[in-house]
Structure formats: C-alpha cells, structure tokens
Amino acid sequence: MATPASAKPLRADTERTVRTILGAAERVLSANPAATMEQIAEAAGVARTTVHRRFASRDALITALAAWATRQFQEAVEAARPETAPPAVALYQVTANVLRVKIGWRFAMDAAATDDPEVARVHAEVRAGCERLFARARDAGLLRPDADLDWARRVYYALIYEAAAEAPATDAAVDALATRLIDTLLHGFGRPAAP
Amino acid sequence: MATPASAKPLRADTERTVRTILGAAERVLSANPAATMEQIAEAAGVARTTVHRRFASRDALITALAAWATRQFQEAVEAARPETAPPAVALYQVTANVLRVKIGWRFAMDAAATDDPEVARVHAEVRAGCERLFARARDAGLLRPDADLDWARRVYYALIYEAAAEAPATDAAVDALATRLIDTLLHGFGRPAAP
C-alpha cells in the first residue's frame, strides 16, 4: 500500500497534523494546482518544515492525498452494495455517496490519475464494478437494451464530475442532486418519445 | 485585443514559427500542464530563446494560446448560425463544429479560464448564445417544457468535454460523435417512458 496501515500507530497529535495537512492541501491545490508547500503549510497552520517531515517530497504529499481520497472513494462505493442491491437503488446510492466524496476532494480525486499502483487498482476495480452495475441495469430493463454501456459509463462519470462542482452543503441537497443526475442519465432533456 | 491584429504584419517565417510554437505548446501542455518552456521549444523544433522572443513570458504564451483557441472556438460556433437555424439543426451543427476545435485544442480551451478580458468576453457571449439556443429548443418542443435549462447547458458542456476525449480522426467520426452526443442529451440511456 501507499500508506501502509501496518507501519506504525501514529501518535495522536501526529495523526491530527497529517489530516490537517491533507485537508489544507486539498483546499489550496484545488484552488491552484501549482500552489507551493509554503502555501499549503500556511493553510494548515503549521510550519513548512513540518510538512516536509511528514511527507518526504511534494510528490509524496500528492500521492498520499490521492491515496487518502481513493480510500474514501472506495468506501463510498462499497457502502452502496452495488453488486447486490437492485440496480436502480444501487445506482442512486452509489451516486449520492460518491458525490459526497467528490465534492470535498475534487483535486485529490483528479490527481488520482497518478501511477500509484494501489490507487490505479482501486479505480480499475470500481470501474469494473460500475460496468457490471450498468449491465445489470440493462438486463433489468432500466437501460435500453441497445445502450452503449461504455459511453453510458463515461457520461455517468462526466455527470458526476459536473454535478460535484455545485458543492451543495446539506445532505438533502446532495440527495436531490443525485436524483436529478440519475434522471438526466436515464431520460435526458427531450420530451418523451411519442412513437 | 490580446493579440492586436492591427499591430504589424508578421514576416512569413515568423508567422510560421509562432504557429508552430502554439501547436507544440498545445500538444506538450495537454500531455503535461507543468511542462517547461524547454520542452515546448524542443517539441516545436526551435531554440528556447526563440520561444522567449515571441512570447515574453510563460504566462504570455499560455494567454496567447488561449486567445488563439478561443478565436477558433468562436468561429466554430458562429459558422453554425445558432441564432437563425432551426434549433435541432443548430444544436447538431454547433456540436460538431465545437468538437472539432475541442479535440485539437484541449489544453488551450481549458486554459481559457484565465482572466484575459477578451477571452472571457467571448466565452460569456457563446454561453449566452447557448442559453438562447436552448430556450428556442424548448419553445420548439425539442426539450421538455419543464427542463432546467441551466443544468441542461452544464450537462451539454460536460458531454462535449467528455466526447472530445475520444479524439476521432475523420470528419465522419466527429459527425457520428455529435449525433450520439445529442441523442444522449435528449433521451439519455433509459427506455422510453411508457406513461
């Protein structure tokens, strides 16, 4: 793993510091991807040297950030039980859960395109799960039998990305967003076909 | 204007050089947004100093790149006559035309979020035109009467962004992509509603 949980139980304050830095890094970097370690440290309220103590290099920090976000992403997906719940339910649950993560970890999730093997594995896994879910949705009659599932998945990802830009505050707003997103995915904006 | 056409008629070779650099910058920067001037110069087949002679600074280069892409973008939109053609036709034409530009100038179009006033003006103008087009489409019965036009526009932009990632080679492929995109925008992936 990128951050071996088996390594060592960090001291309480250290744990706090690390989290604070990751949070600050997300905030600062999402506003300006070229932000310096200095700016990140300042946003975290720690000295620049402390950041370097916890993360060997800038790359290491970003990798850790991506790994952290990816872990939350994975949990968000798994919590929706996408393999066993009915397709319509799973689709909605996954969407709402993932939106919550994406909203708060926009930069980190984008940076997840790094070549960290563990991060890549998780994303590939989630993607495969998404494909299975879409296939189940089609078999259940939720999607048209002739739907291009790969294009559908890409559109779905794109919609999530776009929807996450709204950054709603409340849980209810996220749910409403997920509902609207799924509705758009399924029916688009045109009038119901009349034939 | 960002690049005053009124400035001076560049010498033929200079014109060529500038274009080559812009093209190389697009290619290199879309692969790695943090690429150096050195890498861009190398890709363009010129000396680094030449790049600096034509573009005072890195920022200036990126601004010029954005301006260049924005100009093409505007032309692509206007060529579709989005204000006068029937909504369905205009929507298709605009999509196909814009896709062609977006495919070749991905980085430049993204960088267009800079605060160059002229670039911002064009994008705001295009966006307003898009909103008018969507309103016309709704009035013409192409979109549901209760469609959220702002969300629809955002989805449309997101779909174009995603579709442009395919980077098809032939004109026919772009047309097919545009068709599929519009179909998705209008009808989604679900089965036609039965009620």
Added chain:
DNA sequence: ACAAGATGCGTCATCTATGTTGCAAGTCGA
C-alpha cells in the same frame, strides 16, 4: 512525572525554470 517524540523557527544548500544578451549565420522581401 518522565522519557520519547513532535513542532516551530531560523538557517543553509541546491537545483531548476525563467528570462536576458551578444554574436554569427541564415532567411525573407522588395
């Protein structure tokens, strides 16, 4: 309470990208 460990601060070393300049050789345009 005490030892181990963490942080802040100041300091230093280094490195890389940016931007400049001068000059010789080549290209363009009228």
Added chain:
DNA sequence: TCGACTTGCAACATAGATGACGCATCTTGT
C-alpha cells in the same frame, strides 16, 4: 541583390521552490 529581420547557440543572471539540520520548547503516552 541587398538590407532588415530572424534564428541558433552559448553564456549569464536571478528568483523561487524544494529539501535538510539543529536546537529550544511543548505534547503525548504510560
């Protein structure tokens, strides 16, 4: 053809970011 302009090359200057230490001070875990 000839003057003006452009390019490549090499060298130089600078700034800003990264990363490493040592030391005094404060926190944590037991």
